[in-house]
Amino acid sequence: MFLGLSLILGCSDDSEGDNDSANTGGNNALDGVNISGYAQKGPFLNGSSVILSELNESLTQTGSTFTSQIIDNTGAFEITGISLASNYAALRVDGYYFNEVCGEQSSSQITLNAISVISDDRNININVLTHLEKARVEYLMTNNTLTIDEAKSQAQSEVLAIFNISESIESSENLDVSNQTVGDAVLIAVSSILQGFRSESEYSELMANIITDIRTDGELSSSSLGSQLISQAVLLNAN
Secondary structure (H helix, E strand, O other): OHHHHHHHHOOOOOOOOOOOOOOOOOOOOEEEEEEEEEEEOOEEOOOOEEEEEEEOOOOOEEEEEEEEEOOOOOOEEEEEEEEEOOOEEEEEEEEOEEEOOOOEEOOOOEEEEEEEEOOOOEEOOEOHHHHHHHHHHHHHHHHOOOOHHHHHHHHHHHHHHHOOOOOOOOOHHHOOOOOOOHHHHHHHHHHHHHHOOOOHHHHHHHHHHHHHHHOOOOOOOOHHHHHHHHHHHOOOOOO
16 A cells, blocks of 8 residues: 555655645635635546535534536636635535546546635635545534644644655645645545545445544544555556
8 A cells, every 4th residue: 555655655856845824714704705726536527516615613504605616627616706704614526527546537426525714815625635634623623622723734644644644744725636746646645545446436435434433533443444445555556
């Protein structure tokens, strides 16, 4: 598993980024905000749906939602001119995607999520790391009274530890599989290991089981899930 990961990480020449800790969140009203980013497993395909849901300070949905869609096959999306009473939000993408392991479009749709702090003209990416972190971030904020930045940093470290990755990288929502920082290499390595040669339903089930397992303690306790990751990772072609 780690041989395949090290080969993928070895493709990156750029220096590693710092964790993004600029935003702490809060109950701040925002008006006319523009959100953009990329939704990537591999990239989600043109026409996939994106939903932004406002959250209150208890991380409960307020009922205020904004919809958009992927505008090209790079996974790019925009949500423009929105007004929010709170700057906490959850993002969700549903659709078909480019399978980076098999080199072809998926035959079924999947869902990825993210939780973030919204600010003026913010870039937020949705990917497998934001998806795996989300429930853990919510648990840490609700039960351990951490700020969203603290919770996201801890959750990211715990998720990466599953794959024996200790590098300090940028916030998961800043990573892009088409870029070349160490963090971007980590993202595509983790994405590929999770994908393996699984069907979309098998992939979605694996992701859901990992999220449930790590939600309260941040550790992958199931040896079965670990074995599932290793069994597919050893078959990956890093190039």
